[in-house]
Amino acid sequence: MLTEPQKTMLTHQTLAARVYARAYLYQIGGAYGFRDQLQDCMNLVDVDPKLLRRQIYRCAAAQFPQGDALHWFHPIPAPTPHVRGVRTRCADDLLWLPLAAAALFRAGKRDFLQKRIRYLAGEPLAATERERCADFYPGETAASVYAHCLAAVKAAERLGPHGLPLFGSGDWNDAFSGLSTGESVWMGEFLALVCDRFLPVAAACGTGQDTAFLSSLSERMKRAVLTAGYNGTWFLRGYYPDGAPLGDGDGAACAIDLLPQAFAVFAGIGSSAQRRRALEAAFRRLYAPETQTLRLFTPPFGPSTPHAGYINEYPPGVRENGGQYTHAAVWFYLAALEEGLTDLASQILPCIVPWERARDPAYPGEPYFVAADVGDVPDCPGLLGWTGYTGAAGWLLRAAPAHPSAPGP
Numbered sequence: 001m002l003t004e005p006q007k008t009m010l011t012h013q014t015l016a017a018r019v020y021a022r023a024y025l026y027q028i029g030g031a032y033g034f035r036d037q038l039q040d041c042m043n044l045v046d047v048d049p050k051l052l053r054r055q056i057y058r059c060a061a062a063q064f065p066q067g068d069a070l071h072w073f074h075p076i077p078a079p080t081p082h083v084r085g086v087r088t089r090c091a092d093d094l095l096w097l098p099l100a101a102a103a104l105f106r107a108g109k110r111d112f113l114q115k116r117i118r119y120l121a122g123e124p125l126a127a128t129e130r131e132r133c134a135d136f137y138p139g140e141t142a143a144s145v146y147a148h149c150l151a152a153v154k155a156a157e158r159l160g161p162h163g164l165p166l167f168g169s170g171d172w173n174d175a176f177s178g179l180s181t182g183e184s185v186w187m188g189e190f191l192a193l194v195c196d197r198f199l200p201v202a203a204a205c206g207t208g209q210d211t212a213f214l215s216s217l218s219e220r221m222k223r224a225v226l227t228a229g230y231n232g233t234w235f236l237r238g239y240y241p242d243g244a245p246l247g248d249g250d251g252a253a254c255a256i257d258l259l260p261q262a263f264a265v266f267a268g269i270g271s272s273a274q275r276r277r278a279l280e281a282a283f284r285r286l287y288a289p290e291t292q293t294l295r296l297f298t299p300p301f302g303p304s305t306p307h308a309g310y311i312n313e314y315p316p317g318v319r320e321n322g323g324q325y326t327h328a329a330v331w332f333y334l335a336a337l338e339e340g341l342t343d344l345a346s347q348i349l350p351c352i353v354p355w356e357r358a359r360d361p362a363y364p365g366e367p368y369f370v371a372a373d374v375g376d377v378p379d380c381p382g383l384l385g386w387t388g389y390t391g392a393a394g395w396l397l398r399a400a401p402a403h404p405s406a407p408g409p
Contacts, residue, residue: 067155
C-alpha cells in the first residue's frame with residue numbers, strides 16, 4: 001500500500017504531466033490520446049469527478065457514428081471549432097469511453113449520460129487505408145453519451161475464427177501494428193470487462209435489449225478466451241493472421257505476455273486457481289531480479305521472428321518489445337493484489353515505484369515520477385526510457401489506501 005505523500009506525488013504527476021500538459025521532457029506532444037486521458041481521469045475520479053465528465057464529453061465528440069474514434073487529436077478552437085487527429089483501426093481505443101462512463105456512474109453521477117453530443121463527420125476508412133490524419137468537423141448526427149458508449153461496444157465486436165476480437169492496427173500494444181486480422185486474447189478479456197462494467201449503466205439508463213446484448217457478449221468473450229486463449233497454465237496473447245498462436249509458450253517471440261494474465265483477473269475469467277497459476281507462471285518467466293524489471297513479454301521480437309508490426313523494428317528488451325512497460329507492470333501488480341498474491345505483489349512494487357528505482361545509481365530518472373519504461377538490455381541494465389508522461393502513475397493510485405475503486409479497471 002502507498003503512503004499519503006506517495007499518493008500525493010502520483011496525483012501530481014497524473015494531473016500535471018498527463019491531464020494538463022499532456023507532455024513532459026521526454027515526450028512532447030500535447031494531443032489528447034483517446035484512451036490516455038480517459039484512463040487518467042478515471043483514476044482521479046475521487047480527486048475531481050468533473051475532470052472525468054469533461055474528458056468523457058471531449059472524447060464522445062471525437063467519435064464517429066460507426067462507433068470508432070480518433071486515436072489522438074488536437075482541439076482547434078478557431079475560426080471554426082474542430083479537431084485535428086488520426087482515424088485508425090486501433091482495437092481498444094473506443095472501449096475506454098464506456099469504461100470511463102461506468103467509472104463515473106459508480107461515483108454516483110448519472111446526468112452526464114443524457115447529454116447529447118455530435119459525432120464527427122467523415123467517411124470510414126477504405127479497405128486500403130490503415131489510418132487517416134486530417135481535420136475533422138462535427139457532423140449533423142447527435143446522440144446521448146449513453147448511446148455513444150453503446151455504439152463503441154457494438155463496434156468492438158469484430159471477431160475472428162476463434163470468436164476473439166481482431167487486433168486491427170494494434171490493440172493496447174500499438175506496436176502490434178501488423179497483426180491486422182489476427183485475434184487478440186487480451187481484447188477478448190477487455191471487451192468482457194467493459195461489458196460487465198457497463199451493464200449496471202445499461203440497466204439504469206438503457207433497455208432490456210441493451211442489457212441482454214452486453215450480458216451475452218461478455219459471456220461469449222469469456223468462453224472464447226477460455227476455449228481458445230488458455231493453454232492450461234497461462235493465457236495466450238492472441239493469434240497471428242495465419243492462425244498461428246501468439247504467446248502459448250512455443251513461439252520464437254512473445255512466448256508469454258503479462259497483459260492477458262492481469263486482465264483475466266480483472267474480467268473474472270476462469271477459476272481463481274487458473275488465474276493464480278497464470279500470474280505465477282508469468283512472474284517466474286518475466287521478473288528479472290538482476291535488473292529489477294518486470295518484462296512485458298519474453299522473448300522479444302526481432303528481424304528473424306514472425307512479423308507483428310513495427311515492434312519488430314524496436315531493439316530487443318526496449319519498451320513494448322520485451323522491456324518493462326510500466327503501464328502493464330502496474331496492471332500486473334494490481335491483479336496480483338486483487339487475486340490475493342501479496343508476496344508476489346511485494347516483489348513487483350520495487351520495479352515500479354520511483355522512490356525505489358532511484359536507489360540505483362545507474363538509474364537516471366527522478367525519484368518522484370514513475371517511469372514509462374525501463375529497458376531489459378544486457379549492455380544497459382535498467383536503462384530508463386522516459387518518466388513523467390505515463391498512465392502508469394494514475395493506475396498506481398489504485399493501490400492507495402481508501403481508493404474508491406477496486407484495484408483493477
